[in-house]
Amino acid sequence: MxxxxxxxxxxxxxxxxxxxxxxxxxxxxxxxxxxxxxxxxxxxxxxxxxxxxxxxxxxLEIEKHSYFMMNKAGGAVCSTKSDRHQTVYEFLDEKDNQKRLGGSLSTVGRLDADTEGLLIFTTDGELNHRLTFPKYEVKKTYLVHLRDSVSDAEKATYIERAKSGLRIPAAANDPECDAKPCDIEFIEDAKCTITVTEGRFHEVKRIFIALGNEVVYLKRLMMGTLHLDESLGRGEYRTLTDEELFSLKELVK
Structure with a gap:
C-alpha cells in the first residue's frame, strides 16, 4: 500500500x-x-x-499512477528491451514512460509479438496483479482469422468443444494441459472471436491447434470491461478515462 x-x-x-x-x-x-x-x-x-x-x-496535480490503453502494433514485443524487435515502450512518449509515486510503468499481461490490439499499461501494481490473477477470471476477447474456413457443422463442434474445455498442446515452458472453457463466436467462415479467462502462453493459438486449425491473425479487442478504442492507430495510445478506470477497478474488487 x-x-x-x-x-x-x-x-x-x-x-x-x-x-x-x-x-x-x-x-x-x-x-x-x-x-x-x-x-x-x-x-x-x-x-x-x-x-x-x-x-x-x-x-500541481500529483499523479500517483498512470493508466494507458494502447493499440499494440504487430511485431512489437512486451519487453523493456529487445535486440531483435521494437518494444511497446518505444511507442510511449518519454513524459508518459516515467516512474510515478506508485512505481514504474508495466504492461498488464503480455501479447505475443505478432498479436495486435488492446494493451494496458499502468504503474498501479495492485490493479495489474488483480487483472491478471487467475482468481478473478478476467475475460479477454480476441478477433481471430483462421487458416482454414470452417463449415457450419464444424462451427458447432468448435463452439461446443471450446465450451467444454480443451486439451491443448504444449508450448515453450507450458506443458500440455486442459484449457478453461471459453466462448467462440463466428463472424465469417474463417473469422471469429474467442473469449478466454486464462492467460496461458500462446493460449488462443493452442486452442485452435487443438481444434485442427491455425491462427493466422490475432487481435485483442477487450480485457475485462475495457474495449479497444478503435480510433487508435497501430502503436497509438491514450490515457484511460475516469469511467474506464473505475469500471476496471470495480470488476476486481
Missing part, C-alpha cells in the same frame, strides 16, 4: 521537474508553496492526498 506521505523532492522529480538535484535547487530558491507556506526543505514530507502544492504560482 502506498504511503500517505512522500518526500517533496521525490514528488517533484516524478512530476517532470527534473532530477533530484534540479528539484532541490527549485525548492531552495523558494518556488514551492505547500498549503500556502513557502517550503525550502527538499526532504519535507507531504500528504499526497490532501496537501496543496503550488510550483511557480501553478497548482
Amino acid at each position: 502506498m504511503k500517505a506521505k512522500e518526500r517533496l523532492d521525490k514528488i517533484l522529480a516524478n512530476s517532470g521537474f527534473g532530477t533530484r538535484r534540479d528539484v532541490k535547487r527549485l525548492v531552495r530558491y523558494g518556488e514551492v508553496l505547500i498549503n500556502g507556506e513557502r517550503i525550502r526543505d527538499p526532504e519535507f514530507h507531504i500528504d499526497v492526498d490532501n496537501d496543496k502544492v503550488v510550483i511557480n504560482g501553478e497548482p
Whole structure:
C-alpha cells in the first residue's frame, strides 16, 4: 500500500521537474508553496492526498499512477528491451514512460509479438496483479482469422468443444494441459472471436491447434470491461478515462 506521505523532492522529480538535484535547487530558491507556506526543505514530507502544492504560482496535480490503453502494433514485443524487435515502450512518449509515486510503468499481461490490439499499461501494481490473477477470471476477447474456413457443422463442434474445455498442446515452458472453457463466436467462415479467462502462453493459438486449425491473425479487442478504442492507430495510445478506470477497478474488487 502506498504511503500517505512522500518526500517533496521525490514528488517533484516524478512530476517532470527534473532530477533530484534540479528539484532541490527549485525548492531552495523558494518556488514551492505547500498549503500556502513557502517550503525550502527538499526532504519535507507531504500528504499526497490532501496537501496543496503550488510550483511557480501553478497548482500541481500529483499523479500517483498512470493508466494507458494502447493499440499494440504487430511485431512489437512486451519487453523493456529487445535486440531483435521494437518494444511497446518505444511507442510511449518519454513524459508518459516515467516512474510515478506508485512505481514504474508495466504492461498488464503480455501479447505475443505478432498479436495486435488492446494493451494496458499502468504503474498501479495492485490493479495489474488483480487483472491478471487467475482468481478473478478476467475475460479477454480476441478477433481471430483462421487458416482454414470452417463449415457450419464444424462451427458447432468448435463452439461446443471450446465450451467444454480443451486439451491443448504444449508450448515453450507450458506443458500440455486442459484449457478453461471459453466462448467462440463466428463472424465469417474463417473469422471469429474467442473469449478466454486464462492467460496461458500462446493460449488462443493452442486452442485452435487443438481444434485442427491455425491462427493466422490475432487481435485483442477487450480485457475485462475495457474495449479497444478503435480510433487508435497501430502503436497509438491514450490515457484511460475516469469511467474506464473505475469500471476496471470495480470488476476486481
